[in-house]
Amino acid sequence: MAGREGFDPERSGLALIERLRIRRFRNLADIEFAPGSGVSWLVGANASGKTALLEAIYCLSRGRSFRGKRHGPLVMRGATGARVEGLVERAGLRRTIEWSIGVRGGAEREPPVSEFQLPVRLICEATHALVEGEPSLRRRFLDWNLGLSEQDAVQVFSRFRRAAAQRNAWLRAGGRGRAMWDRAYADTLAELLERRLGMLARLDEGLQRLARGTGWFEDLSVEWEGPDADALAILTKLEAMRDADRERGFTYLGASRCDFALRSDGSRWAGSRGQGKVAGILLQLAADQAVSEATGAGSVWLVDDIEAELGADWVVRLLEMLRQHGRQMLVTSLPGKAALRDGRCAEDQMFHVEQGRLKAPINAAV
Ligand SMILES: Nc1ncnc2c1ncn2[C@@H]1O[C@H](COP(=O)(O)OP(=O)(O)OP(=O)(O)O)[C@@H](O)[C@H]1O
Known part of the structure; x- marks a missing residue:
């Protein structure tokens, strides 16, 4: 995989996915794309494959999915194996890392976690569980x-x-x-x-x-x-x-x-589920800041369906806080939602997900 030219030393401690290729992972047959270094939106209808895309990145990072067994196999139905490849940057190093899994199990991940990590933070429907x-x-x-x-x-x-x-x-x-x-x-x-x-x-x-x-x-x-x-x-x-x-x-x-x-x-905490989700996001932000203060490093953020359980005003303000945090962020949304309408900036990258396929960004060159 070829990467984008240029390396920004200001952001050198932050993890960054330059390019990604996902093959035969759930309903994603073969997609390759370059997320922006800021916010990239993955917009699509229900079941188009938005969460699958974040899940593939999570597998690349942690070697396992964030969804439980009840979500069925990660490998595309009828295929013998799934593969995720990422050209990633961290601490001034740029390299391709891979994760793959065969139908009979046996996940492989190269290189080993200790050698070169792609730290990701996930915000999803389970974020309130942190609280x-x-x-x-x-x-x-x-x-x-x-x-x-x-x-x-x-x-x-x-x-x-x-x-x-x-x-x-x-x-x-x-x-x-x-x-x-x-x-x-x-x-x-x-x-x-x-x-x-x-x-x-x-x-x-x-x-x-x-x-x-x-x-x-x-x-x-x-x-x-x-x-x-x-x-x-x-x-x-x-x-x-x-x-x-x-x-x-x-x-x-x-x-x-x-x-x-x-x-x-x-x-002692006795908040609502929505408040629990907000507190969970704040905990993740506090943790990313603490890590950053100690090492200069920062994670890639995967934000799945942030609107679930939250009102539009909270969503927009949370997105603004996350944006100010300055990390690479991939955010999923259904079309026409408030987050997308009011939480989006002109410089964000927009990708449309349709039945497991990704359309090229519509408002920026890759
Ligand atoms: N192993 C598999 N092979 C093929 N398709 C699969 C596999 N596992 C799941 N799918 C399908 O992939 C589709 C994508 O699901 P995903 O959860 O990524 O959708 P989504 O875009 O996040 O939707 P929503 O907005 O409803 O959360 C679903 O239709 C699901 O049934």
């Missing part, structure tokens, strides 16, 4: 952002996993004799919690600032719900819980015993 859903979603969110902002986060997690595996093996073997893994377990868990707390503090600061700027929430903040990052306190708890842990055959107090909760106007 209201399972704690595991928020932990994954914290850890994913930690991984993007701190180079050694992977080592912190693997040190803890190793200590946990050792302590649990000892417990399963009867947990007799000296509790020799407790110290390593407490130290590595405290280190991991400290990183999460650090990330949460940066998120809190960003979220409060963003929320104040909207005027939609008097006060929006995040609050840690979990153990302190205190190795001695953890050690004491481990001792107190050792008999029960022995019975269970694993350590109860672990990295999954924590969460964070939103607070609004001095009390």
Whole structure:
């Protein structure tokens, strides 16, 4: 795939998709296109393939879809495999990355995630779940952002996993004799919690600032719900819980015993679904800013059907906030919607999606 000429050093830390080719992915037989470096609209009727397009990019980035199994196979009916190729730029490097999947499963992705990532952030119908859903979603969110902002986060997690595996093996073997893994377990868990707390503090600061700027929430903040990052306190708890842990055959107090909760106007979050979606978007924005402040990097944003559950005025203002954030953004919309009518700028790229095909941009040269 040939890329566009020119490289803008001002944006060098930001991830950018220069060109994309998607083959035999859901209803997309073979499309190739170059999204703009700003906002690109993907406009089409229901079932035209807008979400499939964002999903293909997500697969290229994360190696998996954001839609569950009930959405059926990713590979186009009747085909033997799907393939997504992207010419991407990040940190001054430009290269082609690929993701493919065969009908019998077995996703492949090149190059490996650690080598060259294409970080993407997704806004979709499930965004409110970041606020209201399972704690595991928020932990994954914290850890994913930690991984993007701190180079050694992977080592912190693997040190803890190793200590946990050792302590649990000892417990399963009867947990007799000296509790020799407790110290390593407490130290590595405290280190991991400290990183999460650090990330949460940066998120809190960003979220409060963003929320104040909207005027939609008097006060929006995040609050840690979990153990302190205190190795001695953890050690004491481990001792107190050792008999029960022995019975269970694993350590109860672990990295999954924590969460964070939103607070609004001095009390625990009790917003509507639409407010939950807005808060989820603000959390994503705060996280992208935190990552950017730490590393200069920024994600590509995939915004699917932002109008779902939100009134037109909120949609337009949210789009404006996202636009000011200055990332490459692909936004889907049904034709004639308010977001498109009032949230669009002259410099945006417009692509029309029709039955799995993409029409060339109608208002800008590629
Ligand atoms: N494996 C597959 N092979 C062929 N077509 C598929 C496959 N999986 C899904 N589809 C079809 O692809 C079409 C595109 O779906 P998609 O969810 O991308 O639409 P959309 O444009 O986002 O629509 P909406 O605006 O309604 O959300 C649907 O008609 C769906 O049935």
